[in-house]
Amino acid sequence: MAQRTITGSSNLGKTIRLRRNELNLTIEEAASKAGVGTKTWSRYEAGESIRQDKLKGICKALNWHTFPSEEAESEDVFDLTKYKKHEAWSKFLEDDFGETAALSFAIGSDILLDHIHEDMEELSAMPPGSQIGQIDISFLKPYMPPQFLMKYDYDFLYALCITVNRLRSMARVGTQIIAHSVIEELALYLMVEFSRYLMEAECVELEDGWDDWIFDLFDDADLVQCLYSDFYLTPDHIYHFDHWLEDQFYTE
Numbered sequence: 001m002a003q004r005t006i007t008g009s010s011n012l013g014k015t016i017r018l019r020r021n022e023l024n025l026t027i028e029e030a031a032s033k034a035g036v037g038t039k040t041w042s043r044y045e046a047g048e049s050i051r052q053d054k055l056k057g058i059c060k061a062l063n064w065h066t067f068p069s070e071e072a073e074s075e076d077v078f079d080l081t082k083y084k085k086h087e088a089w090s091k092f093l094e095d096d097f098g099e100t101a102a103l104s105f106a107i108g109s110d111i112l113l114d115h116i117h118e119d120m121e122e123l124s125a126m127p128p129g130s131q132i133g134q135i136d137i138s139f140l141k142p143y144m145p146p147q148f149l150m151k152y153d154y155d156f157l158y159a160l161c162i163t164v165n166r167l168r169s170m171a172r173v174g175t176q177i178i179a180h181s182v183i184e185e186l187a188l189y190l191m192v193e194f195s196r197y198l199m200e201a202e203c204v205e206l207e208d209g210w211d212d213w214i215f216d217l218f219d220d221a222d223l224v225q226c227l228y229s230d231f232y233l234t235p236d237h238i239y240h241f242d243h244w245l246e247d248q249f250y251t252e
Helices: 010-022 027-034 038-045 052-062 091-097 099-124 146-151 154-173 182-201 210-218 222-227
Strands: none
Touching: 010 038, 010 052, 027 038, 027 052, 052 182, 091 099, 091 154, 091 210, 099 154, 099 182, 099 210, 154 182, 182 210, 182 222
16 A cells, blocks of 8 residues: 655655755755655655655654645545555454454554665665664664664664564464564564654544553553663673574474
8 A cells, every 4th residue: 555645746846945945954954853864854845755654754854844745745644444455454463452452463564664664775785784773864873772783784674674574464364463582572663653754644543552562462561671771782682683583482
């Protein structure tokens, strides 16, 4: 299912470019503030379409309170029934944790894959061993556990991509989704984080604790406590990067 976008136009591209110049920002500076790559920003100014989950970053970069919708026409209106036909809609998540969980999985996995592919494309043009901290703009970097930043190279992103696609395949056929490894837990966590803004922007009714479904799925919050705190992980710890690809949870 295609990402929902704002239809681009020469007028919209011109509006973005004029506002950037008004603020004395280079394309690189504007893209950095928006959390996108310079090539992506250049496409915006060329009048190409803009994904709705990118609008908040553009508004932040250009100091706009709201996006100039009068210059753009939405291609799509949010419709939950359409998302239920999404290739990554999980009947298991819908039945066990509710529609919001299934929706965040479908939306979040799309966005996560986009960010992974963007970083992989950048790394493929860099020397072997390069990692996402060396990319000028990586939307994935701020969401990754900081202790292991030097480990997030092309090979790791490839493994993460395969993991996301495997989870999407499980969702597609309606089987139970179980996180056996840290990388699977991390992938699910990132899906929720990346789905958050788009769901809010689409006026999806989100109750307090709507994003707790992954911790119910994991049966604990160890991922966040271990990877997103100031706790230093030694190599023998199960959440240390060296063990991310190992099946450790819910195994016989």
